[in-house]
Amino acid sequence: MGRTLSEADSKQLLRQHGVPVLDERVATDPDDAARQADEIGYPVVAKLLGDAIAHKTERGLVRLGLVDADAVRGAASELLAAATPEDGEVSVLVAPMVKGNRELIAGLSDDPQFGMTVMLGVGGILAEAVADVAFRLVPITRTDAEEMIDDLATQKLFGSFRGEPAVDRERLVDVLVGLSDAVDANPEIASADLNPLIVVEGVPVAVDALVELRG
């Protein structure tokens, strides 16, 4: 087993390769979290951050829709208090609360026979059941990435949808090529998950990211 990077470090790594991530801040204490939230603008999300923390939602370590500084301060205190000794060093991640009806997933995984692959799929709670995903082998070109989008069966998701504009395919291609480039530049990457990749006003944004390095 390799080691996982914290959400902030994961995003930092992928951002360098053009993967769009939210304007997020790392806060060390509740007052710091409130200050950062003021700068970002409300509403915000707060999450407990640490290298060893992978399943934030399951552990209740994500607070959504925080509308003012008091709410942020309160949430940050609770999150820090919920940390266990196994979590190691922790902090609080403050991020803008984004909204979009469409969720995608993208990532990197190591196939036993084909090596590193880039993946794009339809996200959301039904993702596993729907299993609408496309893979390519790293490295990919922009053309490969465009064809991955075409390969998904749920094409209606990429047009105008429930009052939201069509998905900006070029930006989605940036995400996929960025993932591929990240592996080229950092061969120690064993896997990456962008889940969810929320489509905000047509633009895919990685709301959560997890990168695993080879041990």
Next chain:
Amino acid sequence: MKRENFQALFDPKGIIVAGASTHPGKFGFVALHNILASGYAGKMFATNLEGTPVLGIDTVADIDELPSGEADLVFVCTPAGANVELLRKCAAKGVRAAFITSAGYGEAGPKGIDAQNELVRLAEELGILLAGPNGQGVISTPARMCAQIVAPYPPAGRIAIASQSGNFVSSFMNYATHYGVGVSRAVSAGNAAAVTVPDYLDFYADDPETSVGLAYVEGVPDGRAFFERIRSVAERMPLVLVKGGASAVGARAAASHTGSLATDDRVFDGACRQAGVVRAPTIEEAYEAAATFATQPLPRGPNVCVVTTAGGWGVVTADAISRARGLELMPMPDDLRAALDEHLPPRWSRNNPIDLAGGETKDTIPAILELVARHPSVDSVVLLGMGIQGNQGRMEKEGPFYPEHGLERIVAYHERQDRRFAETAAAISSEVGKPVLMATELSIADPANPAVQACRESGKLCYASANRAVTALAHLWSYARHRQRRGLD
């Protein structure tokens, strides 16, 4: 392996059948029989422990007794235990390729694996191409060679086959025999101990006798290397591939069949898309795709125009085109509609599909095919409803009134017309460089139908349904688009 070794396998100047048998139930008999029956014109030699002639060929008990430099391929039907010495002696006589049918190797447990490894090392040392072991044989129509322990010997053509399963070589060639779109080379890779399916494909890609590759694989032990090889092949020629073990259940079956591990099928699928390899889910679809690559030009765009003599066929074909990813049922251009109006009564569909609605006279169909195929917006044409006249002609010919009542003359007219339609379709396709696919179930219901016959004689595949024609066309377009998008043309 060097090209000259592959040349020895597929275009040998002489063949030795090792282990030729007088017993018609043995592989050593069947192999010699099939080589002679297919009309192989090179030199033939055979070994047999007793030195008895087989099928009129004198045999020798020992390779040592054969002349040097006369044979460059040995077809091995001897037991595994005899093969090390055999290969050494063959190499000394100038043999450059060996096809090993013998079992008892990699498929037969640890001892077999050891024997196989030894054979591979030896072949390498001797500079011999080692095909198999445990394979069914090799076909090469330019050499009129059917060095196989199973039927059939297919018609000559431009499809080259490589398969991890020998029986699928036969299946592909049975389709080739039925539909008439033939084969250049075919090989069953057997255990693929030394030469693998991608190795054969790599040879085919530069083979002047071949224009499309057709492959069946199960396991892909080194996926990354496999990917790089098939990508290089697909850059040089279209490659149609079937992978067994695509489902979880199929994957378990494949593991016990070839001992290979299965990967996530969606990864394999993505790798094929990335490499520009056409992946077909079934043997039948794969053959038809390959036959289409072998006999039709690549479309330059997605626009399909359907020409039909009856409405229902056109409607169902329109559905098939809309389901096929990438293809477009193009809207009818105004200038084409106006041009067609000149030839058809007002009740025609005036749209795509072009339903002639029974409004055709003697020269209508050729005239319309010309107009449609030449129109700059049309990238490919599907032609439906051919063979109807010949089918009625057949009923009249076989009925109680023939040849009286003017039947002889009308039947001959029907047959002429049907032939003419199919011939026009083929001719206009070559002339304008666009695919024109003809589909009718008569292709299987009555292969003697004049339209079906003429289509076959023109070298094209007569598709058994419009759906199948559209599926094949979608494969052609996906390959053409892959090349266009990557600047490969």
